[in-house]
Amino acid sequence: MVKATIEDVAEEAGVSVATVDRVLNGRAAVRPQTAERVEKAIRRLNYQPDRLAARLARAREYRFCFILPEGSNAFMTSLAEAVQDEALRMAREKVVIDLLHTDVFDAQQLAATLDAIGPVYDGVAVVALDHPRVREALNALAERGVTVVTLVSDVPSSRRAHYVGIDNSAAGRTAATLMGRYLSGRRGKVGLIAGSLSLRDHIERQFGFEQVMAHDFPNLTLLPVREGRDDRAKVQVVAEQLLADHPDLIGLYNVGAGSGGIAAALEQGGRARDVVFITHELTDDTRRALIDGTIDIIINQDAGHEVRSAIRVLMSKADRAPIVEQMERIRIDIYLRDNIP
Amino acid sequence: MVKATIEDVAEEAGVSVATVDRVLNGRAAVRPQTAERVEKAIRRLNYQPDRLAARLARAREYRFCFILPEGSNAFMTSLAEAVQDEALRMAREKVVIDLLHTDVFDAQQLAATLDAIGPVYDGVAVVALDHPRVREALNALAERGVTVVTLVSDVPSSRRAHYVGIDNSAAGRTAATLMGRYLSGRRGKVGLIAGSLSLRDHIERQFGFEQVMAHDFPNLTLLPVREGRDDRAKVQVVAEQLLADHPDLIGLYNVGAGSGGIAAALEQGGRARDVVFITHELTDDTRRALIDGTIDIIINQDAGHEVRSAIRVLMSKADRAPIVEQMERIRIDIYLRDNIP
DNA sequence: AAGCGTCTGATAGACGCCTATCAGGAATTG
DNA sequence: CAATTCCTGATAGGCGTCTATCAGACGCTT
Numbered sequence: 001m002v003k004a005t006i007e008d009v010a011e012e013a014g015v016s017v018a019t020v021d022r023v024l025n026g027r028a029a030v031r032p033q034t035a036e037r038v039e040k041a042i043r044r045l046n047y048q049p050d051r052l053a054a055r056l057a058r059a060r061e062y063r064f065c066f067i068l069p070e071g072s073n074a075f076m077t078s079l080a081e082a083v084q085d086e087a088l089r090m091a092r093e094k095v096v097i098d099l100l101h102t103d104v105f106d107a108q109q110l111a112a113t114l115d116a117i118g119p120v121y122d123g124v125a126v127v128a129l130d131h132p133r134v135r136e137a138l139n140a141l142a143e144r145g146v147t148v149v150t151l152v153s154d155v156p157s158s159r160r161a162h163y164v165g166i167d168n169s170a171a172g173r174t175a176a177t178l179m180g181r182y183l184s185g186r187r188g189k190v191g192l193i194a195g196s197l198s199l200r201d202h203i204e205r206q207f208g209f210e211q212v213m214a215h216d217f218p219n220l221t222l223l224p225v226r227e228g229r230d231d232r233a234k235v236q237v238v239a240e241q242l243l244a245d246h247p248d249l250i251g252l253y254n255v256g257a258g259s260g261g262i263a264a265a266l267e268q269g270g271r272a273r274d275v276v277f278i279t280h281e282l283t284d285d286t287r288r289a290l291i292d293g294t295i296d297i298i299i300n301q302d303a304g305h306e307v308r309s310a311i312r313v314l315m316s317k318a319d320r321a322p323i324v325e326q327m328e329r330i331r332i333d334i335y336l337r338d339n340i341p
Numbered sequence: 342m343v344k345a346t347i348e349d350v351a352e353e354a355g356v357s358v359a360t361v362d363r364v365l366n367g368r369a370a371v372r373p374q375t376a377e378r379v380e381k382a383i384r385r386l387n388y389q390p391d392r393l394a395a396r397l398a399r400a401r402e403y404r405f406c407f408i409l410p411e412g413s414n415a416f417m418t419s420l421a422e423a424v425q426d427e428a429l430r431m432a433r434e435k436v437v438i439d440l441l442h443t444d445v446f447d448a449q450q451l452a453a454t455l456d457a458i459g460p461v462y463d464g465v466a467v468v469a470l471d472h473p474r475v476r477e478a479l480n481a482l483a484e485r486g487v488t489v490v491t492l493v494s495d496v497p498s499s500r501r502a503h504y505v506g507i508d509n510s511a512a513g514r515t516a517a518t519l520m521g522r523y524l525s526g527r528r529g530k531v532g533l534i535a536g537s538l539s540l541r542d543h544i545e546r547q548f549g550f551e552q553v554m555a556h557d558f559p560n561l562t563l564l565p566v567r568e569g570r571d572d573r574a575k576v577q578v579v580a581e582q583l584l585a586d587h588p589d590l591i592g593l594y595n596v597g598a599g600s601g602g603i604a605a606a607l608e609q610g611g612r613a614r615d616v617v618f619i620t621h622e623l624t625d626d627t628r629r630a631l632i633d634g635t636i637d638i639i640i641n642q643d644a645g646h647e648v649r650s651a652i653r654v655l656m657s658k659a660d661r662a663p664i665v666e667q668m669e670r671i672r673i674d675i676y677l678r679d680n681i682p
Numbered sequence: 683a684a685g686c687g688t689c690t691g692a693t694a695g696a697c698g699c700c701t702a703t704c705a706g707g708a709a710t711t712g
Numbered sequence: 713c714a715a716t717t718c719c720t721g722a723t724a725g726g727c728g729t730c731t732a733t734c735a736g737a738c739g740c741t742t
Contacts, residue, residue: 003433005728016691021730031689048433052393053728056697089665092344092389173679181637182522212679296522304667324430326645329682334675338514338553341670346698357721362700372719394698400727 004045013041024049051319055094062095064314066151066307067113067126070101073230073257074283075303076127079152082307090311097311105198107131114141123147123314125164125307130155130200147317149310152301153201161317164310166301166332168201172208172255174332175278178297179209179251180217182276188250189221191242195230195256205255205280220251228258236261243269251276260285263294282335290337298340300333345386354382365390392660396435403436405655407492407648408454408467411442414571414598415624416644417468420493423648431652438652446539448472455482464488464655466505466648471496471541488658490651493642494542502658505651507642507673509542513549513596515673516619519638520550520592521558523617529591530562532583536571536597546596546621561592569599577602584610592617601626604635623676631678639681641674 006024010017015038022030023038030038041047066083069076080099087097102113104127114137117124124141128134128150135158141148142159154163179190192209195202206225213222226242228235235258243249243265252275254262259279263286266272272294279286282300289295309328316323347365351358356379363371364379371379382388407424410417421440428438443454445468455478458465465482469475469491476499482489483500495504520531533550536543547566554563567583569576576599584590584606593616595603600620604627607613613635620627623641630636650669657664676682 003435003728006730007728016693017729018692019690022690025730027731029689034690050397050433050728052397052434053697054730056391056393056397056699056727057729057731059697059730092391093393094344167680170680174677177677177679182525184523184525208679302672308668327649331643331672331674331682332680333672336515336518338518338549339508339511339673341672344698348698357723358699359722360720363720366700368701369720370718375719391698394727395700397697397727397729398699398701400700 003050004047006047006049008045009038009041009047012045013038051321054319060094062123062315062318063098063121064095064123064125064311065098065100065117065121066310067100067102067104067110067124068151069104069127073232073281074285075257075281078283079127079303079307082303085304086307086311095311095315104129105196107133110134111137114138117141117146119144119146121146122318123149125149125151125310125314127152127199128155128158128160129153129198131198147314149313151306151310153199155200162313162323162328164306164313164328164330165201166330168204169208169211171280171299171332172205172210173212174208174334175205175253175297175299176209176212177216178334179253179276179278180213180220182296183217183220183251185219186250187219187221188248189223189246190251190253191223191246191249192225193228193235193238193242193252193254193256193262194225195228195258197227202255209253209255223249228254228256228261230257232258232261234258234261236265239265240269243271243275249275252278254279257281259283259289259295263289263292266294282333282340287340290335290340293337296336298335300335301330302333306330344391345388347388347390349386350379350382350388353386354379392662395660401435403464403656403659404439404462405436405464405466405652406439406441406458406462407651408441408443408445408451408465409492410445410468414573414622415626416598416622419624420468420644420648423644426645427648427652436652436656445470446537448474451475452478455479458482458487460485460487462487463659464490466490466492466651466655468493468540469496469499469501470494470539472539488655490654492647492651494540496541503654503664503669505647505654505669505671506542507671509545510549510552512621512640512673513546513551514553515549515675516546516594516638516640517550517553518557519675520594520617520619521554521561523637524558524561524592526560527591528560528562529589530564530587531592531594532564532587532590533566534569534576534579534583534593534595534597534603535566536569536599538568543596550594550596564590569595569597569602571598573599573602575599575602577606580606581610584612584616590616593619595620598622600624600630600636604630604633607635623674623681628681631676631681634678637677639676641676642671643674647671 006017006020010020020038022028023035083099103109107129111133138148138158148160150160150163152165226238228238239262276296278297280299282298286298313323347358347361351361361379363369364376424440444450452474476496479489479499489501491501491504493506567579569579580603617637619638621640623639627639
C-alpha cells in the first residue's frame with residue numbers, strides 16, 4: 001500500500017476527481033449519499049491528501065502577525081529575534097510574518113492594535129494582557145476569522161485558538177520546590193520580586209510559588225512581594241532595599257525581568273553566596289550570573305521553540321489540519337551551571 | 342520581492358532553465374564561467390528552490406531505518422513507540438521508516454546488523470555501542486553513502502553525520518549539583534548505580550557526576566559504583582544491598598534504567614523520605630515514584646523530540662540541505678513533582 | 683412540455699521543480 | 713578542414729493537488 005491519490009479515491013468511489021475534491025474541500029454542494037460514498041472510499045484507502053502538493057497547488061501565501069511588547073527586556077528581545085529568524089526561514093515556504101510592537105501593558109493601546117489588524121492576516125500571535133478590553137479585541141479578531149494564538153502570557157477565557165507558552169504556575173511551583181530543597185532545614189526569609197502584575201504569566205508564577213512555599217516549607221518565611229516593574233535599575237533598587245531590610249534573607253525568587261539588577265545588588269552587598277537566587281529567562285546577563293554562582297537556577301522558556309510552535313499552530317489552523325498537542329507543549333527548562341547550552 | 346523561481350534565475354543569468362538546473366543539481370558538466378553566471382544570478386535574486394515543489398517533483402521516497410535495543414527497558418520502549426508514531430505521520434510525506442531491533446550490547450551482532458543494511462536506505466539512526474567493531478561498521482555504512490545518525494548514545498570518533506541526544510556528561514554534572522544542593526551541609530554517603538557500562542551515555546553520566554561530586558561537595562562521600570545491568574529485578578537487589586550496607590546513605594543516583602527496583606527497595610526499607618533519589622527517564626514507574634516523593638528528581642530526554650530530530654536530520658542530509666543546529670539540540674529535561682507533563 | 687435549479691463529470695491549466703531527450707552550436711582534436 | 717567531444721537550449725511530461733469552467737443529466741415546478 002503506497003500512497004493513494006485523489007484519483008484512486010475517485011475510482012474506488014465510482015465518481016470523478018472533481019467530486020472527490022468537492023467533498024474534500026467543501027467546494028460545492030454534493031448529494032449526501034455521494035459524499036458518503038466518497039468518504040467511505042477515503043477511509044478504505046486510508047487516503048490522506050499530500051500536503052506538499054496541496055500547498056503547492058494552492059499557491060497561497062500565509063500571512064501571520066506577531067505582536068510583542070515594545071522596548072522591553074532581554075527576553076522579549078530574544079523573542080523578537082526569533083520571530084525575525086523564522087520569518088526569514090519561512091519566507092521560502094510562502095509564509096509571510098510581520099512583527100508589530102506595542103505597549104502591551106496599556107490595554108487600550110493593545111486592543112486598538114488588535115482592532116486594527118486587517119483581514120490580510122490569517123493568524124495573529126500576541127503577548128497579551130489579560131484585561132476585558134483586550135479579551136474583547138481578541139474575540140472580535142477570532143470572530144473576523146483570524147486565528148489568534150496567545151504567546152508567553154495567556155488570556156484563558158478568550159476565544160484564542162491556542163496558548164503557546166509554559167505553564168507558569170507550574171514554573172512557580174518548581175521554583176519554590178527547588179528553593180525549599182536548596183535551603184533544606186534552614187530557617188530564614190525568602191523574598192519575592194515581581195515584574196508588573198498585569199501580565200498573567202507573572203501572577204501565575206507568583207501564585208504557584210507561594211502555594212508550594214506555604215504548604216511544603218514552613219521553616220521559610222515568605223516576605224511580601226515587591227514590584228520591580230521589569231526594569232533593571234528599579235529592580236536593583238528594590239533588591240538593595242530588600243537585602244538591607246532583611247539581613248536574614250536566604251532566598252530570592254524573581255518572577256520577572258531585570259535579574260541583572262538583583263545580581264548586582266547581591267554582589268555589591270556581598271550576599272551572592274549566601275542567598276539562593278532563582279530567576280527566569282536565560283539571557284546574557286543571567287547566564288553570566290549563573291556561571292558566577294550569583295544565580296543558582298534559571299527557569300527558562302525557549303523563545304525559538306515558542307515562535308516555531310506558534311507558527312506551526314497558525315499554519316495548521318489555516319490548513320484546518322489538527323495539531324499534535326504533545327509536540328506543541330512548551331517545556332519548562334531548568335538551567336544550572338552545569339547544563340547551560 | 343516575492344519568491345524567485347528557477348525561470349527568473351535563468352532569465353537573469355541569460356541561460357536556460359535546463360542550465361540552471363544543471364548547476365543546481367550537478368546533473369551534467371557546465372562550463373565554469375556559465376556556472377559562475379548562474380550562481381551570481383542566484384545570489385542576486387536570493388533564489389532558494391522551493392523545497393515542497395522539489396520533493397513533489399522528485400517523487401522520491403526517503404527510506405530510513407532505526408535500530409534500537411531489543412527487549413529492553415521502558416525508555417527504549419517509548420523510543421520505539423515514538424518511532425512508530427512518526428513513521429505513521431511521515432508516511433504521507435513519502436518517508437518510509439523501518440524499525441529494527443537488535444542486541445546493541447553485543448558488538449558483533451550490532452555490527453552484523455549494520456553491515457546488513459542494504460542500499461535501499463538513505464539513512465540510519467542507531468543506538469550505538471562505542472566499540473571498535475561497531476565503529477568500523479558505522480564507517481563502512483557512511484562509506485556506502487548511507488547517512489548515519491547516532492541516537493541517545495554516541496560514537497564520537499566514527500563518521501556518523503550527527504549525534505541526536507543529550508549531553509550526558511552535562512546530565513551527570515547536573516544530577517550531582519542537584520544532589521549536592523539538596524543535601525546541602527549534610528554529611529553522608531551517596532550511592533551510584535550504573536546500568537551497563539558498555540553504552541557510552543551511562544559512562545559519561547557517571548563521569549560528570551563523579552567529577553562535580555568530588556570537586557564541589559567534599560562533605561559527601563561517593564561510594565563505588567554498583568552495576569544493575571538496567572534490569573529492574575537486579576537493580577532492586579543491588580539497591581537493597583546498598584541500603585543494608587550503608588545505613589548512613591543519604592543520596593542515590595541511578596545512571597541507568599530499572600529505577601522502579603530502586604524505588605521499591607527504598608520504600609520497603611523505609612528510606613524513601615531520607616534518601617535523595619535522582620534518576621533518569623520519565624516513565625510510568627518513575628513518574629509515579631516522583632509524585633509519591635520516592636524519587637526527588639528525574640532527568641529526562643524526550644524520546645519524541647529525539648526521533649523527530651533524527652528524522653529531520655536524516656531528511657536534511659538526504660536533501661543535502663543544512664541543518665539548523667540550535668533547533669536540533671536535545672535538551673536535558675529536569676522534572677520535579679511540580680512540573681511533570 | 684418547457685423551464686429551472688441541483689448535482690456530477692470531464693478537462694484544462696496552474697503551482698515550481700525534476701528528469702530526460704534531442705538538436706545544434708562551440709570548442710577541441712588530429 | 714573534418715570529425716569529435718563538450719556545452720547549452722528547448723521542450724515535453726510528470727509529481728498530486730487545487731481552481732475554474734462548461735456541459736450534461738436529473739428531478740422538480742409551473
